[in-house]
Amino acid sequence: MNQFSPNTQFSVFPPAVKYLLIWNGIFFLATVSITGGGWTPLGNLLAPFLVLQPLGDGFLPWQLVSYMFLHADFSHIFFNLFALWIFGQALENLWGTKRFLLYYFLTGIGAGIVQILVSDGSTIGASGSVFGILLGFGMMFPDNRIMLLFPPIPIKAKYFVAMYGLFELFNGLTRTDSGVAHFAHLGGLVVGFILIKLWKLKKPQSYA
Template identity: 45%
Template sequence: MNTIPTVTKNLLIINVLMFLGTIVAQSYGIDLNNYLGLHFFLAGDFNAAQLITYMFMHGGFTHLFFNMFAVWMFGRILEQVWGPKRFLFYYLACGIGAGLIQELVQYIHYETVLSAYDSVNTGYSIIPMEEYLNMMTTVGASGAVYAILLGFGMLFPNQPMFVFPLPFPIKAKYFVIGYALIELFSGLANNPGDNVAHFAHLGGMIFGFILIMYWRKKDRGNGYYYN
């Protein structure tokens, strides 16, 4: 742990502690994900602070493990290049941005469903409206993680990477593009059994791209260049 940069290390610790806290709270009948997860903004349980807290909550050990593995693997490199302040800002800003995109997508879905129900005059008699709205809850650091992947791909585009199950290395830029296309396809497929916030992942990458391009322009004006 001593070799991990400060912000990356603290992000890992906070996420693990929050996950353990969630398990303990569940034993007392308290669902922290319900309180700290990101609810749909029209729901009664929504709170603006959830745009930050949701990215420190996870739906299970596997969800937590893969997100934190990516933070450790790629986040520490970005922190070493950018420094702790810029990296922390990037992580939080992209996580918030991912949440905003997810809210927008959920609103479009909500309006689509509402129109469909109105067109056949069935209303929401099967499930109360408030309960339906509060079911739209997002948890996880994946939006910020996908932004980290994008950042690594933009800073080190030609870095070879071994990706299971491919038997040969691919460049980081193709790895990132491939992940983005998979998320876009999965999001547009709108599989009813898919509970992954694909557009939140894409939202994190979009905000990450905007930030990196802004910093590149700003840093070049100050005499700094990225390869």
């Protein structure tokens, strides 16, 4: 068995997804004030070192990883981790834990690089990696149906990913002051696509 062998038994909480959920939760509880909002005292102390800062304005290389474990509020972390679990478990079971974990961090790092190249603001959140995972799910399970909330209709994963990518591109170009790192999301999509093609990852047999 090589280091990138798929998991042989399906798990709802495979190792990488499980521990990413746990560590994101730990960082959130340590750095964000649940009652009053904003950073905790520890969060204020760590933020200059862990938040992804603009080039030449506090940037440190490890911030390309540490920013993925920081979130602004409960809704921010909830939707990121919910998507990580829903879509990530399928990819980790298909690819194996080591490849999935490498994919997760490379898409997040790529998203961070794109963001600091196009923005002069600070960035936090796992959204870049989550968008990479969404792209991976759309490519590996293109005909799986995802239920939209508004309107509540099912749509194939491949169309959902394409629509979301165009939506993020539009917002990145037109809503530069929205406070959302749209280009980080696009970076996660692009890096995910490159990795899947570079690694020559294929759909499961039943989806060929």
